[in-house]
Amino acid sequence: MTDTGFDIRGFNHVAMVCSDMERTVDFYCNTLGLKLTKTLELPDGIGQHFFLDAGNGCSLAFFWFAEAPDGVPGISAPEEKPGFGEWISAVSSLNHIAFDVPAEKFQEYRQRLKDAGVRVGPIVNHDESETQVATEMHPGVYVRSFYFQDPDGILLEFACWLREFGPEDVAHRPRTAAERRTPVAVGS
Template sequence: MNNSDPKFEFRGINHLALVCSDMRRTIDFYSGVLGMPLVKTLDLPDGLGQHFFFDCGGGNTLAFFWLADSPDAAPGIAAPKGLPDQGELASAVGSMNHVAFAVPPEKFDEYRSRLKAEGIAVSRVLNHDDSPAGVSREVHAGTFVRSFYFQDPDGALLEFACWTREFTEDDVRHEPKTAADRRATSVR
């Protein structure tokens, strides 16, 4: 689909900002394990913390705050508790559920193997499709993206994903749910 007269001209994601507990460990993971160059570092005023940026390709960056007064992680609230293939997908409204990095389809399996060799726990490969289960064991004509998931040292859910086909008008056909459709969960 092509919008020839967009309301705004978007050029991707400038940066997505997450919060980490240990900036050194974050650099070791994102630059060391994933190979994202650290491109900008800032100390925030008044001892508030730090803000560092990693190049994640295509002119996009992934940024992290280290904040002196950050609350502890809240798995299952601020981010999923685990990996989607283990039934962990829920996170709170307004949270960041996961970050999906676009990777070349021809390198997809190699990248999964590399992460496993680094000792990173990775999910099984998910071939996302329009079936009732939402995934299939094999890639087929209805598969639109292949992906696998893993977590960073602070538990942020990450995904390596590659599109397998172009979208058509038929790919936008579901009626959007509203706040009234949510299942209310009570805190016990």
């Protein structure tokens, strides 16, 4: 990588749009345990902007807009969790947010979400195999995760790294827009 002179230290915040701020705050604070850190009423009554502490100086933020259109599953966000259905989303959409969790708490956190009534996906052992998923743990598994959704269907993931990456892990040429399938217009 070229040194651009930017001292990027991680994410300040990731901002999304919710349909019900009260329900969103309840889920992220009372189910996931994040702390509400800042709330704003937006000018001219257009909505609200709330921030939650996501750990390590990072925040998760939500907008609630009085005039926001509804999301379109499969376009503005995945329809489902990997393992339960279609999880591809449109260009420029937010596909999912992965929260880093400690490996030793991974199973416990999954059970706690299930006990809280959250529908969680299967555990995924990500590896370098053809399917990129191992059914059993082995030294090539580099991250374990599972997916779930917030009340608006935003796809979330709890993930734990199992090894550090090295230069050998960067081996693929970035693809271009010209290599994509021709997009199909909605309603065609």
